[in-house]
Amino acid sequence: DILLTQSPAILSVSPGERVSLSCRASQSIGTSIHWYQQRTNGSPRLLIKYASESISGIPSRFSGSGSGTDFTLTINSVESEDIADYYCQQSNSWPTYTFGGGTKLEIK
């Protein structure tokens, strides 16, 4: 199985900060990584697909980068509504797939 390791587990930020969330794969997966946001009591929402492709309706402050084994989700100028859990998911082994353990974004 392809393992995904997200770091940090918890990230405390101030509004307006630029933050980067990391996702590392146990083997090279090209750009087959997707990012999801999950707010409290909500369902996962797709933010970025295939490492860097934007999703309609998602604010432009969210962007993704990386390939191979190292991937980053960047939020430019964090807003209070961005407080949530963030998960990466790999589909390189489709139709099987796995998720990272998540990063919790908190406001300082």
Next chain:
Amino acid sequence: EVMLVESGGGLVKPGGSLKLSCAASGFTFSSYALSWVRQTPEKRLEWVATISSGGNYTYFPDSMKGRFTISRDNAKNTLYLQMSSLRSEDTAIYYCARHKATVADYWGQGTTLTVSS
């Protein structure tokens, strides 16, 4: 608007069975692969099962094989998950998700399963 609405969760004793449903609307149901994904109390997301658009192919992680069955009724726009020999570690929120290519682009609101005596 794409909508996925799960139902059927509840409290089940260990060793019991349960069938979950996911009613879909707002898209051509028969054109998309679908999955069940669960979220444990520790908030970990786990892939449970995937079914192809026509229902001919199903996929499970090794840990779910033999106890879980995924099926769909394209005439009723509904996805199902039949679970048996349930264990306490199956306690989770169960989400259905639509796949556009390999991406889970829409998720339902989830239904909660608790396995406890």
